[in-house]
Amino acid sequence: xxxxxxxxxxxxxxxxxxxxxxxxxxxxxxxxxxxxxxxxxxxxxxxxxxxxxxxxxxxxxxxxxxxxxxxxxxxxxxxxxxxxxxxxxxxxxxxxxxxxxxxxxxxxxxxxxxxxxxxxxxxxxxxxxxxxxxxxxxxxxxxxxxxxxxxxxxxxxxxxxxxxxxxxxxxxxxxxxxxxxxxxxxxxxxxxxxxxxxxxxxxxxxxxxxxxxxxxxxxxxxxxxxxxxxxxxxxxxxxxxxxxxxxxxxxxxxxxxxxxxxxxxxxxxxxxx
Amino acid sequence: xxxxxxxxxxxxxxxxxxxxxxxxxxxxxxxxxxxxxxxxxxxxxxxxxxxxxxxxxxxxxxxxxxxxxxxxxxxxxxxxxxxxxxxxxxxxxxxxxxxxxxxxxxxxxxxxxxxxxxxxxxxxxxxxxxxxxxxxxxxxxxxxxxxxxxxxxxxxxxxxxxxxxxxxxxxxxxxxxxxxxxxxxxxxxxxxxxxxxxxxxxxxxxxxxxxxxxxxxxxxxxxxxxxxxxxxxxxxxxxxxxxxxxxxxxxxxxxxxxxxxxxxxxxxxxxxxxxxxxxxxxxxxxxxxxxxxxxxxxxxxxxxxxxxxxxxxxxxxxxxxxxxxxxxxxxxxxx
Numbered sequence: 001x002x003x004x005x006x007x008x009x010x011x012x013x014x015x016x017x018x019x020x021x022x023x024x025x026x027x028x029x030x031x032x033x034x035x036x037x038x039x040x041x042x043x044x045x046x047x048x049x050x051x052x053x054x055x056x057x058x059x060x061x062x063x064x065x066x067x068x069x070x071x072x073x074x075x076x077x078x079x080x081x082x083x084x085x086x087x088x089x090x091x092x093x094x095x096x097x098x099x100x101x102x103x104x105x106x107x108x109x110x111x112x113x114x115x116x117x118x119x120x121x122x123x124x125x126x127x128x129x130x131x132x133x134x135x136x137x138x139x140x141x142x143x144x145x146x147x148x149x150x151x152x153x154x155x156x157x158x159x160x161x162x163x164x165x166x167x168x169x170x171x172x173x174x175x176x177x178x179x180x181x182x183x184x185x186x187x188x189x190x191x192x193x194x195x196x197x198x199x200x201x202x203x204x205x206x207x208x209x210x211x212x213x214x215x216x217x218x219x220x221x222x223x224x225x226x227x228x229x230x231x232x233x234x235x236x237x238x239x240x241x242x243x244x245x246x247x248x249x250x251x252x253x254x255x256x257x258x259x260x261x262x263x264x265x266x267x268x269x270x271x272x273x
Numbered sequence: 274x275x276x277x278x279x280x281x282x283x284x285x286x287x288x289x290x291x292x293x294x295x296x297x298x299x300x301x302x303x304x305x306x307x308x309x310x311x312x313x314x315x316x317x318x319x320x321x322x323x324x325x326x327x328x329x330x331x332x333x334x335x336x337x338x339x340x341x342x343x344x345x346x347x348x349x350x351x352x353x354x355x356x357x358x359x360x361x362x363x364x365x366x367x368x369x370x371x372x373x374x375x376x377x378x379x380x381x382x383x384x385x386x387x388x389x390x391x392x393x394x395x396x397x398x399x400x401x402x403x404x405x406x407x408x409x410x411x412x413x414x415x416x417x418x419x420x421x422x423x424x425x426x427x428x429x430x431x432x433x434x435x436x437x438x439x440x441x442x443x444x445x446x447x448x449x450x451x452x453x454x455x456x457x458x459x460x461x462x463x464x465x466x467x468x469x470x471x472x473x474x475x476x477x478x479x480x481x482x483x484x485x486x487x488x489x490x491x492x493x494x495x496x497x498x499x500x501x502x503x504x505x506x507x508x509x510x511x512x513x514x515x516x517x518x519x520x521x522x523x524x525x526x527x528x529x530x531x532x533x534x535x536x537x538x539x540x541x542x543x544x545x546x547x548x549x550x551x552x553x554x555x556x557x558x559x560x561x562x563x564x565x566x567x568x569x570x571x572x573x574x575x576x577x578x579x580x581x582x583x584x585x586x587x588x589x590x591x592x593x594x595x596x597x598x599x600x601x602x603x604x605x606x607x608x
Contacts, residue, residue, distance in 0.1 A: 010402050011369070017399030024396070025387045106383040107393075107444070110347070111400040112373040273307075273350045 014113045015121055021108075022125040037086055037133035041078040041140055048074065049145030071149035072240055075141040076232035077203035080166065080225050082133035087170020088177060088194060090126035095178030096186040099270050109271045119267045123171035123260070130167035138236070151236040158245060159235035165252040166228040172259035173224070179266025201225030206233060208241040224259075227251040295360075297374075297452045297483040298323035298346065303355035305341050305507075315341040317507035318355070323452065323483055328474065330498030331487040332594060338507035339487035340380065343456050346485070347377045360451045373401065376445035376453040376482075380460055382437045384429035390440050391416065391425035394447055401448035415443040419473065435466025442473055446482060453477065455486040459493055471497060491594040503598055510601045515594055522597040525552060526568045527590040528575060532560040533583030541578050548574075560585075 026033060049071040098105040108118055141149040153159065177189055200216075201223050207230050210217035220226050231248035233240050298321070305316040316338045323329050331339045344350035346357050348368035357364045364371040385393050394415050398408035416422045419439050429437060438458065445453055455474070459467040474497055477484055488494050494501045495515045503511045503518070511518055532538070538556045545554040545563060550571055553564040561579065565571050568589050576584065 007370075013402045014400050017396060017401075020399060021385075021388070021392075021396040024392065028387075102386060103379070103381055103383045104385055106349075106377075106379055107385055107397065108400070109349070110372055110375070110377055112369050112402070114369050271349070273344070 011113045011117060014111050015117055018108060018111065018118065018121040019125055022121075026129070033129070034136075036089060037082055037129070038136055038140070040085070041082060041137045042144065044078055045071070045074065045140055045144040049141075049147075049149075053146045069240070071141060071145040071147065072237045073206060073233075074204065075137060075149050075151060076236050076240075077201075077229045078141075079134040079137045079232050079236070080201065080228035081198050081203055082137055083130040083163075083166050083228060084170045084173070084198070084225055085194065086130040086133040087126050087167065087172075087174045088189065089174075090129045091122050091171050091174025092178035092181070092189065093186060095122065095175070095267075096181065096183040099178070100183040105271065115268055115271060116264055119175060119264050123168060123175055123263075126171035126174055127164065127167035130170050131163050134163055134167075134232075149237075152238055153236065155235055155238070159232075162228075162231040162235050162248065162252070165249070165256060166231065169224055169228070169252055169256040169259060172256055172263050175263030176259050176266055179263060179270050197223050197225050202229045206230070206241050207243055221251075224251075224255040227255070295325045296322050297325050297360055298329075298485060299356075299358040300342070300346070301356045303342065303345060303357060304353045305338075305345060305350065306353045314507055316345070316352070319504070319507070319509055321502060321509065321512075323485060325451075325483055326478070326481050327499045328478055328484040328486065328497055330494035330501040331485065331504060332489070332491060332494040332501050332598070333487075333504040334489055337489075337505045339489075339504060340456055341507075342504075343377075343454050343485070343487055347375055347454055348372055373448070374451040376448070376450035378438070378441045378445045378453070378455045378458060380456045382429065382434075382441065384432075384437060384440055384444070386429050389426050389428055390421055390432070393429070393440060394444055397444050397447050403448070411447055415447055418476075419443045433466070434461050435463065435469060438462060438466065438470055439473065442470070442477075446477065446480075450482070452483040452485060455484060457487055457489070459488065459490060467493075491598065495594050501594065503594070503601060505601075511597065518594060518597050522601060525564050525566060528563045528565065528568060528571070529557075529586075529588045529590075530561045530563070530575065530579055530584060531586035532579055533585060535560070535582070538582065541582075544578070545575075 095105070109115065111118060138151045141151065177186075177193070181189055200220050202210075202220065203225065207217070207220070207226060210220070227243070227248050230243040231245075231252060233242040234245055234248060300319055300321040303316050303319040304314070307313040307315055319338070319342060321329075331342065333339050341350060345352045346359065346364060348364050348371055351365060359371045359374045362371045362374060384390075385396070388396060391412055394412035395408050398411050399405070403411060413422075416425050419442070421436070421440060421443065424432070424436065429440070432440065442453075442455075442458075458470055458474070462470060471493070474484060474486070486493075486497065498515060500512065500514050501518060502509050511522060513521065535556065538561060542554040542556055542561060545551050548565075548571070550567065551563060551565045553562075555562055561575075563571070563575060568591075572589075575587075
């Protein structure tokens, strides 16, 4: 019963059990989930790519600044934001309650698998939600803007890799935030972490556009969303200038590994005394 | 696959006693020191062994080290020194395997709030490697056994403390663990729920599940446990069956007699003190208090010698673990 194969088999069953539990909870809250991941990109696209271009033919300076191409710039950026928001909402928020007063995490921590696997399941499950959130933006970008934005899906293997890496990165960041930030302050995370990394994350502008602001151009390189946006830009709107693919993959891998390690350390610290 | 582990997984040979009684829990020289601003020695060299099928009570005041001991046994806390083996499996070296042998009912309600009562049991079974069919069958069986069938679709937040406790016990034994840890099982329960919990635990004995429970209620330890360890300041002060503890540590029966007339009672008291089974006899404001090893034999004698004084009332306080505890530590259990 304790041979290595049996052990692995048992661990996988247990891991799948945890995944099915999360899936059950998610399917029960499908409506709120879709609204949570869909609201922001929908309104963003609506205001910036539909409302503004319709405002008296370029008289509005914002519409002029955005230009007709703005939708193409926004699509990958909004996908990146969707991935990041979902990662935080799907891991950090539930973890902080479960670590908090209810200590609900105990049941899952008592699963007969190593603790790192419990944390990994959280990250993997959030990654699935992140990918859904990102894919949801593609049809929106086609239907909402005044001039439809078509995602170029020719390089789909690259898209798949970037989506998976970005989603794991977001989940790892959620794990780190959920384990290190006290439950009372978790709400603050959105305003003091998510908002800045989104606005400074090359979401609404391509990285190459920062050429004239050198300090910012190099400063934002510590921001993981930059690589998500640029990677997705390379994958779905290759016409817009973007970072080279190898730089994106390298940075996404390094950030995922670093945040994953940090998150796991925090998780273990919270569940093991 | 049947995950029942009886007969238990063979660990090393020392997990079996000479009598052939398998040792389910072996705690050796267990120590836990919390190093923070204040250095706290929560567990200070505890040695304990639990045999299969026994209900073992860890009795001590709050802060005695009971919960820390359970946390280490259930892989939630790492010991500073010493070892714990569950069914021969070292909980520090192989926590994932050890957890298969363990069921836990923690002090607080840790039911999954996002799942119904039925789903709490069902998914717990899946975590422990049951197939969906087996998990469903086991969950339904447990709902029936714990009289929860009507509440299968209810969420944990809608349950009373007693019911939530019942679901927690059902969940803890769902994967048929070798040992069940109950941490302060009656904390926060009303008397009725406490009685229900006690009978649930006694039911487990019939199923052959080994139980380690912590409590600071001496009645609970006395009623439920086959053996009790009294602990304080992280050390085991005494260990044995409740009866053995009571006789070894000189807990005694107290007989209080209320009498109409106190005249000539001094002589009666002096006469009683001569008996071997009486350690003290004194006149009180409204009668006589006699302290003896047991009330057997003494009771008819007392009734006889006080016949002329008009016996109005007689109360007998049997020896209790609380008196043992006070003798051992010099302080009250609830202090």
